[in-house]
Amino acid sequence: MIRRHSFILTLGGLFLLLAAVTYAVHYAIFKDVHHILIYGVGDLAFLPLEVLIVVLVIEKILARREKQAMLQKLNMVVGVFFMESGNYLLRDLLKYFKNRAEISGHLNVDNNRTKKDFKNAAAFALHLKAEVDYLNIDFPGLKAYLAGKREFLLTLLENPALLEHDLFTDLLWATTHLDEELEARASFEGLPEHDLRHIAGDIQRLYDHLASEWLDYIEHLKGKYPYLYSLVLRTHPFQKNPSPIVT
Numbered sequence: 001m002i003r004r005h006s007f008i009l010t011l012g013g014l015f016l017l018l019a020a021v022t023y024a025v026h027y028a029i030f031k032d033v034h035h036i037l038i039y040g041v042g043d044l045a046f047l048p049l050e051v052l053i054v055v056l057v058i059e060k061i062l063a064r065r066e067k068q069a070m071l072q073k074l075n076m077v078v079g080v081f082f083m084e085s086g087n088y089l090l091r092d093l094l095k096y097f098k099n100r101a102e103i104s105g106h107l108n109v110d111n112n113r114t115k116k117d118f119k120n121a122a123a124f125a126l127h128l129k130a131e132v133d134y135l136n137i138d139f140p141g142l143k144a145y146l147a148g149k150r151e152f153l154l155t156l157l158e159n160p161a162l163l164e165h166d167l168f169t170d171l172l173w174a175t176t177h178l179d180e181e182l183e184a185r186a187s188f189e190g191l192p193e194h195d196l197r198h199i200a201g202d203i204q205r206l207y208d209h210l211a212s213e214w215l216d217y218i219e220h221l222k223g224k225y226p227y228l229y230s231l232v233l234r235t236h237p238f239q240k241n242p243s244p245i246v247t
Contacts, residue, residue, distance in 0.1 A: 074161040078168055078217050079228075081156060085149050085175075086210060091237035092142075093207055098131040104238040107211060109218060111233055118219045125211040132200035139199070143182035150179055167216075171209035178202045 027033065094100050106124040113121075153176050156162070162169045181202050185191070218236075221229040235242050 070161055074165050075220050077156060077159055077161055078213065082214065082217060084152055086214065089210060090214060093203060094237055096133050096137045098133050103128065108238040109233060109236060118215060122212065122215050125215055128208050128211055130204045130207045132203050134196040134200040139182065139188040146179035146182060168213055171213050174206040174209050178206050
């Protein structure tokens, strides 16, 4: 810290010395103190405006660029989540919803989707109420799957980029909470219906967040990475026959 201050003071002294030498050369050539004072006072008067421009305009531009870079990194984190876990949960949990046909109808993204279509789908996902068929869910299988992803999810929660995306953080918390609920039960045989409904509520909360974030993410892909968006269009679970094969 001391060396840094010393460097700044030295640099400032050099600039002041350079200014003094420049004015001295100007006087030696033109012998006009009046001219030097006019422009010197004018430059001094403009200095606060220069500071204002630097602080309010340039700093704002730099902050905006920094935020865009942070959001870009965050979208990469979101992409890793869906590749590693989110896409599986979208597909696997959907088959346990009684109203899966309605959900698929609203979330079935194709190549003709417009911004308005994405907006309407996002509004549906925001208030999505999955009717969970909790009597037929493979709870042991879901428990084992989330247990295998536990370390990955906790690693994502430690990422500082998540400070810029509260909704994605809520999705991760909903996922880890469901994992904790399932892990807390040694067996799912003979559980009372009230308890099954409680777990179904956790699944519903998770899927609400999952669907909303998925829509945001693929809309981002459509604008920035059309080749990734193309793969999503062929493989997402809300269509009749998903397949990665290009036909």
